[in-house]
Amino acid sequence: MPLAPAFAHTGTGTSAGLLSGFMHPITGVDHLVAMVAVGLWGAQLGNPAIWILPIAFPLVMAIGGLFGVSGFDLPFTEIMIAISGIALGLAVAMNIRPPLWAAALLVGVFAVFHGYAHGRELPEAADPLAFGVGFVIATGLLHLCGILIGVLTRWPVGAQLVRASGAAIGAIGGYFLLSAMGLVT
Amino acid sequence: MKKETLIRAIAAALALVSVPASADAHLINTTLGDFYGGVLYPLSGPEDVVPWFALAILASIQYPRNARWLLFVFPVALVGGALLSVVAPALFISPAWNLAVIVVTGLAVAAAAKLPFPVLLGLGTLIALLHGYHNGQAMTQDTDRLLFICGVAAVGYVFVTLFTALAISFRQGGREWRLIALRASGSWVAAVGVIMIGLQLRTAAPM
Numbered sequence: 001m002p003l004a005p006a007f008a009h010t011g012t013g014t015s016a017g018l019l020s021g022f023m024h025p026i027t028g029v030d031h032l033v034a035m036v037a038v039g040l041w042g043a044q045l046g047n048p049a050i051w052i053l054p055i056a057f058p059l060v061m062a063i064g065g066l067f068g069v070s071g072f073d074l075p076f077t078e079i080m081i082a083i084s085g086i087a088l089g090l091a092v093a094m095n096i097r098p099p100l101w102a103a104a105l106l107v108g109v110f111a112v113f114h115g116y117a118h119g120r121e122l123p124e125a126a127d128p129l130a131f132g133v134g135f136v137i138a139t140g141l142l143h144l145c146g147i148l149i150g151v152l153t154r155w156p157v158g159a160q161l162v163r164a165s166g167a168a169i170g171a172i173g174g175y176f177l178l179s180a181m182g183l184v185t
Numbered sequence: 186m187k188k189e190t191l192i193r194a195i196a197a198a199l200a201l202v203s204v205p206a207s208a209d210a211h212l213i214n215t216t217l218g219d220f221y222g223g224v225l226y227p228l229s230g231p232e233d234v235v236p237w238f239a240l241a242i243l244a245s246i247q248y249p250r251n252a253r254w255l256l257f258v259f260p261v262a263l264v265g266g267a268l269l270s271v272v273a274p275a276l277f278i279s280p281a282w283n284l285a286v287i288v289v290t291g292l293a294v295a296a297a298a299k300l301p302f303p304v305l306l307g308l309g310t311l312i313a314l315l316h317g318y319h320n321g322q323a324m325t326q327d328t329d330r331l332l333f334i335c336g337v338a339a340v341g342y343v344f345v346t347l348f349t350a351l352a353i354s355f356r357q358g359g360r361e362w363r364l365i366a367l368r369a370s371g372s373w374v375a376a377v378g379v380i381m382i383g384l385q386l387r388t389a390a391p392m
Binding site: 014018051054055056058059061062063065066067068069070071115119122123127128129130132133136137140 | 229235295377380382
């Protein structure tokens with residue numbers, strides 16, 4: 001008789017889809033640092049960027065997800081995701097304050113590539129809708145983490161800490177860029 | 186306590202003790218199972234929960250008079266949709282409708298739009314009819330349809346009312362960020378809807 005292990009929870013369906021979607025941005029460090037950087041930068045820029053960026057990001061990311069789901073071939077995805085970490089990290093580290101439209105445009109362009117990467121995995125998910133819900137919620141919560149850390153900018157020492165976090169994010173982005181280009185294994 | 190009252194109480198207690206019956210943790214003999222089936226079915230996946238959530242948040246940012254009407258119309262339209270599934274079980278309703286209402290509702294929340302009364306009511310009715318029909322299709326020959334439909338309507342009413350109340354309570358703090366947080370949740374819902382439309386287009390397209 002063929003024997004197989006028995007599980008109380010089979011890990012299929014809605015719960016598995018939700019969990020895998022939720023974990024996707026969190027377990028991918030390149031996604032994670034960029035999402036946190038969006039929140040940090042928004043907090044640094046203050047009103048209204050702190051609110052506009054987290055609202056606009058998921059919507060623009062969904063357009064990237066649309067490309068990914070539809071099977072459209074978007075080139076340089078991994079490289080652009082790594083560059084997003086570098087650019088957003090540097091923006092935080094150097095406390096760059098562009099006009100709101102420029103910041104939104106930059107974040108929006110990167111959001112397309114992040115959404116595309118998530119969208120590519122959506123059709124294989126146990127429950128695609130639950131996967132989508134999971135990764136959008138996780139992305140929003142990562143922004144929130146960034147915003148909450150960014151609150152430290154109200155104090156001089158905290159502002160330095162936030163800028164150091166930006167530098168660290170930029171460095172992590174640099175590592176992933178080298179990795180995407182095959183220069184680091 | 187008077188003597189007569191005491192005698193009556195003792196007599197009643199003896200009568201109860203003399204007629205023992207088995208005790209069950211779950212009252213299976215109430216035959217209300219299909220009611221609970223109707224209650225749980227919409228909650229078993231995100232297809233209903235996500236747009237209901239968005240609709241509740243949308244209701245919370247409308248004028249109270251309009252929102253109250255939505256809370257009344259929504260369960261009634263759920264019943265209408267479920268009854269339609271009984272009358273016309275093979276009706277083809279494109280999945281794109283369900284996804285479109287998710288996107289529209291999510292965008293309306295993200296924009297904190299105060300919709301005209303007919304539009305708000307129309308959107309709520311459309312969502313309820315679609316979901317009532319979809320949930321009604323889960324009924325089999327053995328299902329007690331009345332109980333199941335009552336269950337769907339009850340959970341729809343409770344869910345939307347509860348989340349609307351929670352959202353209103355959340356906003357009453359007065360801080361600007363609270364409305365923004367609700368708007369962000371709308372953008373999340375819209376984002377999910379947009380991506381699902383992409384998946385639907387991919388599924389519908391010939392391979």
